[in-house]
Amino acid sequence: MEYTKLSKEISYALRHAPWEYELELDEEGFVPVEQLIHALNESGEYKETITEDDIHHVIEISEKKRHELKDGKIRALYGHTVPSHIRKETVVPPDILYHGTSHKAYDFIMDSGLKPMSRQYVHLSTDTDTAVRVGKRRDKKPVILVVDAKRAYADGVVFYSSGYEKVILADFVPAEYLSIKP
């Protein structure tokens, strides 16, 4: 079983295109796990039949916690671009958060703030290593932004828990709370 491929397809189905799998996300982004398994097996992409154990295995071996199983349902924890709004719990953020990005995006961000762009939320990291990894998807030497989350929260910026302790979400972070990590 190609577990990385399976993980990417689960993310695609649950973050971006559930309708392609005849799935309907609930307001927290969950679908019944057996419906997902059925849809994946229907596609004929996988040589072996996918079982619930395979789904557990994908989640277990992933270096990031991207998916969550709960009460026979599964969801992507973050990254959604689906049009229907995925509800997340608000949280008091850690004092400092990080965001890894490209030099190209940096100029725009310092002008207009951190926007969700095509996703539903801005994605922030609780540690610099994670931010570097996120930024490296877009730039060999990414810019690491430091978010003064304590001050932003005090001023009314709303933060959300993704359900994965290393990823905190926000609707928007104005540039005044951002600085570049030296």
Ligand code: HQG
């Ligand atoms: C940038 C992956 C111009 C932003 C990752 C980023 C993460 C702006 C890009 C998760 C902007 C959006 C999310 C502005 C923000 N003007 N550019 N005003 N504001 N941007 O992929 O945070 O591994 O949607 O800096 O690891 O990079 O797939 O967000 O570069 O955790 O599980 O616009 O997705 O998770 O890019 O990544 P993205 P992201 P997985």
